[in-house]
Amino acid sequence: MTWNNTVYLLIVGMAVATVFVACQNSGGGQNESEVDVFADHVRSTEAVEAMEAKKRFRLPDGFEIELFASEPQIGKPMNMAFDARGRLWVSQTTAYPFPAGPGKGKDRITILEDTDGDGRADVFTDVADTLNIPIGILPYRDGVISFSIPNIYYFPELRTQGTDSTKVLVGAFGYKDTHGMINGLTRGFDGWIYACHGFSNESDAKGTDGSRLVLSSGNTFRFQVDGSRLQQTTSGRVNPFGLAFDERGYLYSVDCHSSPLYQLITGGEYPHFGKMEGGIGYAPEMKPHDQEATALAGIAYYADDRFPEAYCNNFYVGDVVKSRIYRYAVDWCGSSPVGRQENDFLTTDDPWFRPVDVQMGPDGALYVADFYNRIIGHYEVPLDHPGRDRERGRIWKITYKGPGVAAQGKESRTDWSSASIKELLQGLKRNNLKERMLITDRLSDYFGLQAVAAIEALLQSGNADAYQCVHGLWILHRLGALRDERIRKASKDGNPLIRLHTMRIIKELGQRQGYFQEEIRVGLKDEDVHVRRAAAEALAAMGGDDAFAQLLEFIPSIPDEDTHLNYTAYLGLCNVLKNEELLREVAKRGWTTPEKRILTKAMVGVEHALSSVFLASCIYTGELDTNELIRVVPHAFRFLPEPSIRKLVDALVRYTSDGIVDDQRMYYAMEAGFVRRGTSGHPYLKAWAQQLATEIFEQQKAGSKAADDLLHFASYLVGQHRLIGLEDKLLAYFCETKKRRQKLAAGKSLLMLSESHYAPLVVSTITADSIPLETKRRMMSVLAGFPNAPIRNALARLDHIPPELQRDVIAILAASSEGKDIVLEKIRKGEWFARTLAGPGVEEGFLMNSTAKQRRLYQELVANLEPVSEEKDRLISERLAAFSPSADLKETGKALFAKHCSACHRIGNEGGIIGPQLTGIGNWGADALAEKILDPNRNISEAFRTYTVRTKGGTQHTALFRRDDGDAKVFANVAGEEFTIRKADIALQEPSKFTLMPDQFGTALTQAEFNALLTYLVEEK
Incomplete structure (x- = not known):
């Protein structure tokens, strides 16, 4: 659902009346x-x-x-x-x-x-x-x-x-x-x-x-x-x-x-x-x-x-x-x-x-x-x-x-435009930070070098308070007039605020930073944690062997709960390691196990072949625990020279894990590494995939969540690696399982084994009475990945396709000229609804690359349809008129959200992250939520606009672009699942007028279900 509540520009102004209201705060709540x-x-x-x-x-x-x-x-x-x-x-x-x-x-x-x-x-x-x-x-x-x-x-x-x-x-x-x-x-x-x-x-x-x-x-x-x-x-x-x-x-x-x-x-x-x-x-x-x-x-x-x-x-x-x-x-x-x-x-x-x-x-x-x-x-x-x-x-x-x-009640001077240098320096003692910053700007921007002597005299006198010292130092720095001895003296000041800002100034000195290595070293051991953090930043900005050594020594002293200092130090170490000469030296040196653990965490942020070489060497020694391995493996593969790939794969396959679940995590980490390389890992991983899938099918029985997750993984492996020897087990599992996610994975893998052979079986699920409607919808996303003759012909032979699925069927068929002809014939015969042809996302896909004859027939079929917007407005009005919220409906609504929405949307810590998070979405009210549910394409955020993506192999997807990942692009489909396509394999990527959110809830949800879902969302505040 594409609600993008972001902040909207502006400010406020007025000019009349002075009245004042001293009102009681009600504690932040509203009735x-x-x-x-x-x-x-x-x-x-x-x-x-x-x-x-x-x-x-x-x-x-x-x-x-x-x-x-x-x-x-x-x-x-x-x-x-x-x-x-x-x-x-x-x-x-x-x-x-x-x-x-x-x-x-x-x-x-x-x-x-x-x-x-x-x-x-x-x-x-x-x-x-x-x-x-x-x-x-x-x-x-x-x-x-x-x-x-x-x-x-x-x-x-x-x-x-x-x-x-x-x-x-x-x-x-x-x-x-x-x-x-x-x-x-x-x-x-x-x-x-x-x-x-x-x-x-x-x-x-x-x-x-x-x-x-x-x-x-x-x-x-x-x-x-x-x-x-x-x-x-x-x-x-x-x-x-x-x-x-x-x-x-x-x-x-x-x-x-x-x-x-x-x-x-x-x-x-x-x-x-x-x-x-x-x-x-x-x-x-x-x-x-x-x-x-x-x-x-x-x-x-x-x-x-x-x-x-x-x-x-x-x-x-x-x-x-x-x-x-x-x-x-x-x-x-x-x-x-x-x-x-x-x-x-x-x-x-x-x-x-x-x-x-x-x-x-x-x-x-x-x-x-x-x-x-x-x-x-x-x-x-x-x-x-x-x-x-x-x-x-x-x-x-x-x-x-x-x-x-x-x-x-004290006097407050707010106009400093006519103040002398002496008055401005005195003003730096004010407690108001905004005032001090304006005075600082006035001294540096207007008086400039004329103010240097007075600032130096004030700092030298010993009468300046902490605020005057801090701002005085920064003004001198801005003007290029801050002497080295002044910096060294300030770094030893008894006030931690002055020492802190001195470290910040050193960070900004550029090539002069090297003159203050001793001051930074002392700052890194300061009794004040803020000074230590600023010293770590200065150290990272300086770079070099000494900075590397000091950060490596400093990191173990940081408490885990000081999250900002931990991140600052690791980020600094990562940036220091981007120096190729230093990186080369680090990669060939020997390190203790604690040092390796620190370095591996930093190395995953260094995009260089030597970082992958270093990570691989740490993997070979077996000193990293499972979680550390899982974290570093994708980056280890990313830049590793091709001749070393087999050795790394073999080392990871031999890794003694705590069980099949860790093997599954390891496999996905390795696969992610190959994706980032922009290459296929199949030649390297197929034998291990065969071993894992065989073990899972033989040892796991469907029922528990853990077993179902593993069987889903095994189904995935059979399709990805074309494991023909496990075809019978996969087929049996497809026919047996009632779980949606597992049914979809097994169906997709069957089609990958033999699209022509299994197309009729997999396609038949969308009309099977025993299959839930939502599973059928998600299966349509699977079928969309196989826009070839076998799927096309199987869809054409189906009778009595549910109206709520016709949109998806037409979208799949519209990917080819032959499929468009099938759609037009079905609608002409009255087997499918013409309204579906004009629905959001369908019209655009159908008319793309259509022949003149197909466009003419399309126009004839949709000529007398009521405009979609009017139909949607009426639907929204009718649903809201019949909306009756009740506390008894909340749990039902929560279950409906999990069923229809959670693949893409998160509330609290539960759900997917494909679409916007919906925590607190109830603050938008019933009217706005009903519009988003029933007419998701009315107002689309550019961040959630979908694309028509066609590969050089002819496969077409309607998907949401997620991110670049090395030499691949990551997209998400309507089921909320991410998939990758190598950049080199993309022939077309065109923006669509529509969002990824299905425009089907007007028919998919009964009024009672709509009431329950809306009740749950409205109360999420």
């Missing part, structure tokens, strides 16, 4: 009537005026919310950012979700100012008003750096009449999906700009210096303020929308669909749709998905003292579907943050509230961009739905006015 309202993709309520919306917010005691800006002064906000004058810059759009044509953009960037100090904006200055869905935004010097389709630009605040000093910094970026794109522009301590790359888009961008960045879907990257030196910082995540640094220099991000909160590790790889763990695995999450909707946007880290202590150093994240702001506290496990969800920080009775960005201001307030709208879903609701609001946008300001916060 049942509210839940129904918030579950609608298209909100059923009407918009309310801003001051009325203000009354509906709920906050903890002592917190107040004010309207900072709204329509008509601003439009639909996207992202927000502050400048050194304390002004708020807002990117906003009226075009979303449709990009404007070239030169026709009308979206804006506006500066908002509160000049009279009454808490609301009263001056609005448009900096640019010809933009195209601008999102990420960052004030810089006398202008702003911002994304607008398709580039990241620099726009000056004031432009001389008749000139345009706009400059393209980075581009071009993909924008086929407009609800993520380039967002969250955030300046780091190091002066680089960090940004998120949104869902589904493919980009090949270049910087001003010619540096190039190729990105696919969710990623993060960084670049210099002049648009140079593009660098990818992480890969993966689905649709990251928002970034925030903490005082230690860690970078955090919010994401949709994977996990709500991440502390990003530079170079780390994170989950994404269709992606399998590679190398050293996925980087750790910080907070698993729980009760949040999969539509999170904007993140603020509160680093100030104007909130009560319990609310400081917390993360505040917007949920645009549930219309609320979450609060996460952090527990530390070594250097690893563990997010702890507290009571919801901000809730409302108004379901139009859409918090798309959250920022901590230099004044200590939280600012919330509200994309106020009836509709927020990008894929869940048609993009051209008339209910999408394009006028209203609001920005809210949240402050604390209650007791217990001593800092609340």
Whole structure:
């Protein structure tokens, strides 16, 4: 099912009224009537005026919310950012979700100012008003750096009449999906700009210096303020929308669909749709998905003292579907943050509230961009739905006015644009991180080298506090004025925060890193775990023999529970080993067993023949346990020279396992290795396959899950290796088994042994009364892999094909011209329904490569059919009208989900990962879920679009592309099963208009079954 709840751009703005509401937080919950309202993709309520919306917010005691800006002064906000004058810059759009044509953009960037100090904006200055869905935004010097389709630009605040000093910094970026794109522009301590790359888009961008960045879907990257030196910082995540640094220099991000909160590790790889763990695995999450909707946007880290202590150093994240702001506290496990969800920080009775960005201001307030709208879903609701609001946008300001916060009444300077160097350096003592970062930018960007002497004097005086030291060091680094002796002194400072940032600076020094090997070595043994982690990063960045040796020695000291430090260290070791000279030395040296275990884990991330040679050598010695072997085997095969393959296979076959189950795991690992090589493993594995399959058929009796899994494996082996000697056992098992998965595997293998001989038998299952309907449907996917005359003729001879299977039969036959003729004749005679011919996915496949005569006959047969959309609308309305949820139906619905949906979709930890995870899907409500079940092709995510794939051998598949895997491509079929095709064997790969999800549940589910399934899904929150 293709619900892709990702986050949707925007921000909020407004300008009038100052009222304040200090409302009680209800503990984060909403009553049942509210839940129904918030579950609608298209909100059923009407918009309310801003001051009325203000009354509906709920906050903890002592917190107040004010309207900072709204329509008509601003439009639909996207992202927000502050400048050194304390002004708020807002990117906003009226075009979303449709990009404007070239030169026709009308979206804006506006500066908002509160000049009279009454808490609301009263001056609005448009900096640019010809933009195209601008999102990420960052004030810089006398202008702003911002994304607008398709580039990241620099726009000056004031432009001389008749000139345009706009400059393209980075581009071009993909924008086929407009609800993520380039967002969250955030300046780091190091002066680089960090940004998120949104869902589904493919980009090949270049910087001003010619540096190039190729990105696919969710990623993060960084670049210099002049648009140079593009660098990818992480890969993966689905649709990251928002970034925030903490005082230690860690970078955090919010994401949709994977996990709500991440502390990003530079170079780390994170989950994404269709992606399998590679190398050293996925980087750790910080907070698993729980009760949040999969539509999170904007993140603020509160680093100030104007909130009560319990609310400081917390993360505040917007949920645009549930219309609320979450609060996460952090527990530390070594250097690893563990997010702890507290009571919801901000809730409302108004379901139009859409918090798309959250920022901590230099004044200590939280600012919330509200994309106020009836509709927020990008894929869940048609993009051209008339209910999408394009006028209203609001920005809210949240402050604390209650007791217990001593800092609340102190003077707060937010305009640093006229401050002297001395005043700015004094300002670096402020507790507000946003303020300190703005001051840091002011000193480095405006004063530059003029500030060096004053910073040096401050650091030398011994009177600087930790914040002044940290920011002073970074400013000197940005300006290229940080002396070696200053670094060495800072690395020995008594304050761990200063030592930590010193290690981070050393990491950024490039060729100068080698001068600080001793400082890194000491840092790796620091009493503070954060310093140790930063030292490990610096060590990896430096590289070389010494870095390798120190990391190898350091890793055993890391506690298992410190997941982020473990990953950082192994990633560093992996990167160090990418030096070929070092890799060659490591591959030929002798190592202890504990050292080998560390090295094998790192080697799987090194794409080089020597890494495979090393892994093979570790396999030969027999020092790895079963799980370690299974993990390294695919990579060992990937690059191993061909003459060594037989030796490795023989060694693994001789491996003494704990039983046939481990043999099965080992076989699949070896097969995966051959797939990654882009070669067939059959010549090497056939004898072992014969041995394994024979043993299983002789010793295993169907019944238990373990035995059934092994018999499925044996059936697979017989077909893959054409084990004719086991044909009788396979045939007997096919006729005997009642288990769906096993029946399908045995049927497929029979066809692989002899398609002409077994086609009638296997095809007959789709009309057999004893075979469940779902098994018949899945068998159609098996038959689709054999689009040749035997299957075609067997299908043509069938009588009384159930209506719900006719679509699949026609799709198979339509793969050939002869099959198309059979279909047309059957429909002309009235044996099959013409409506099936016009169904989603069938029409497209049928008309592809049809003759003129076939197209004419097709048009005659479908000419008088009612449009599918009208028929679907009526079906959805009828099913919903008869929908009656009941707690008694939940277990039945759960069983139906397992039967029809779990092959592709996961709820909690159960189910497949072919399609989106559905944990919390009940928040979308009955109407939206019914539409997805009964009309899955209405709104399709590009990430789940199917392809027509034809091999050079003539086999045709309709499948979902999952990922590249070495020299092969991995696809998934309608049964939720992955399969691989060598890239060299693909003749055609064309996108389809349809999703992989079967469009058959209108007939496959009775009203009672529909009610049960929908009840189960609606209650999954």
